[in-house]
Amino acid sequence: xxxxxxxxxxxxxxxxxxxxxxAEMAEIKSRRDSEIKxxxxxxxxxxxxxxxxxxxxxxxxxxxxxxxLKRVQEQVADKIIMIPRIYTNKPRTTGDxxxxxxxxxxxDKKPDLYKGIISIRELHMSxxxxxxxxxxxxxxxxxxxxxxxxxxxxxxxxxxxxENQQHxxxxxGLNIPVGMKNPTGGDLTVMLNAVKAAQHGHxxxxxxxxxxxxxxxxxxxILRGYIDFAGKSVSNYxxxxxxxxxxxxFYSGLKNPSVIIDTNHNNSGKxxxxxxxxxxxxxxxxxxxxxxxxxxxxxxxxxxxxxGKCEPGEHTFGKSITDPCLGxxxxxxxIYEIADELDR
Numbered sequence: 032x033x034x035x036x037x038x039x040x041x042x043x044x045x046x047x048x049x050x051x052x053x054a055e056m057a058e059i060k061s062r063r064d065s066e067i068k069x070x071x072x073x074x075x076x077x078x079x080x081x082x083x084x085x086x087x088x089x090x091x092x093x094x095x096x097x098x099x100l101k102r103v104q105e106q107v108a109d110k111i112i113m114i115p116r117i118y119t120n121k122p123r124t125t126g127d128x129x130x131x132x133x134x135x136x137x138x139d140k141k142p143d144l145y146k147g148i149i150s151i152r153e154l155h156m157s158x159x160x161x162x163x164x165x166x167x168x169x170x171x172x173x174x175x176x177x178x179x180x181x182x183x184x185x186x187x188x189x190x191x192x193x194e195n196q197q198h199x200x201x202x203x204g205l206n207i208p209v210g211m212k213n214p215t216g217g218d219l220t221v222m223l224n225a226v227k228a229a230q231h232g233h234x235x236x237x238x239x240x241x242x243x244x245x246x247x248x249x250x251x252x253i254l255r256g257y258i259d260f261a262g263k264s265v266s267n268y269x270x271x272x273x274x275x276x277x278x279x280x281f282y283s284g285l286k287n288p289s290v291i292i293d294t295n296h297n298n299s300g301k302x303x304x305x306x307x308x309x310x311x312x313x314x315x316x317x318x319x320x321x322x323x324x325x326x327x328x329x330x331x332x333x334x335x336x337x338x339g340k341c342e343p344g345e346h347t348f349g350k351s352i353t354d355p356c357l358g359x360x361x362x363x364x365x366i367y368e369i370a371d372e373l374d375r
Contacts, residue, residue: 040145042238043177050152052181056159063165063184064207066112070328071208071249071287078314078373079329080366081167081185081210081291083116085340085354087132090154092349093117094161096336096359101162103363107370114185115164116333119151120171121353122189129352133175138352148178155182170209173201174238183207187331190215190255190296193225201237202229204244210253210291210331217257217265219276223283226250230286251289252276253331256297264300268292268309270316270323277326293331295354303339303355306332307365314372330369334362 041049052060069075082100087093097115104113121131129135134142136150151168158164165184170176171192186205190212192198202209202225211225229250234243254276256266266272273290280288292298292313294306310330317324336349338358349359357365 038145040148043180046148046152046178047181050149050156052156053160056156057181059159059163060165060182060184067114067184067208068249070112071251071289073287073325077110077112078369079112079114079291080332080369081114081116081187081329082332082334082362082366083118083167084335084356085118085295085333085351086121086129087117087119087151087154088129088138088352089132090150090157092336093154094157096334096349097158097162097164097166099336099359099363101164103366107366110370110373111366112329113164113366115158115166116168116331117151117155117158117166118169119147119154120169120175122169122171122191124191131171133172148175152178152182155179170198170201173197176201176205177238180205185210187253188212188225190257194221196228197235199225199228200233200235200244202250203231203233203246204237204242205247208249208251209247210251212253212255212293213257213267215258215297217259217267219252219279222252223279223285226252226285227283248286249289251287251291251328253291253293254298255293255295255331256299258297264297266298266300266309268294268298268313270320273316273323273327274320277322280326288326289328290326291329291331292327295331295333301354303333303357304361306334306357307361310365310369311372314369318372318375332362332365333357335359 119132133147167185187210213222232246294309299305333356335356340351340355
């Protein structure tokens, strides 16, 4: 085997014991879980914004961003539930480049997965303890989920992972909403098959245990656009696209039909400023058609403190080092505009 076994890492139970969640934090999480699930099962008509940087690169700018979201959340709480994106694992198409805080708690230093595990837990704990936010993270590595399972409000399964059996099975054992993105090729049946698998119970191997999952009724779809046979970005957030997904859901027998619209990635062609226009179009379409309003539960927006992304060698506080993001001034204005439009 062409691997060097460097050191054995602590299991999640050990890390949770060393960095425990307080009773007050657990109560906040429980309340937030109930509020967010109520959106997916139709008991609440609040709108979800899963919003934040493409990747969490450093503690200080991420928490500064979360503190700004907190101030805005207080102003729009009657209409919007915000779930900050603290994405600590970054998928790479070719395997090259920065893989997220789990791998590199300091992006300028070599990987250190032990420090990474501690860093990502402390970061999510700070968001909960200091700002009252349970956050979203991508489940890039299913076996790592339990390091954060008592902190997260939302999990996304990415376009490259959605066909993977272990991701689907693990999602079936989570008790928070899990969003399944359409694959990079755009096949909606693949996405809905992942949702179906996650909503069913299974018996499987997880972290060396034989486990049985109960099924996750809050597994749902995320539309993020796709790449066609010629390598061109194609969007799938438009009125007709959502109605087509609604029709597929109708015949699927799935529980709690729901979709989150990802405003970046191939929906925007990675032109981050287009997220503003896309967000407005999606909210407008919800007003036009009750079926779309029932199905579309919210938006996923890539946003940080500064517009765009860092160039190689650049280090700017609150500027993405992976995909380009919408800056704070534009983000704040967009959130208030969405809140106003939800009233119309």
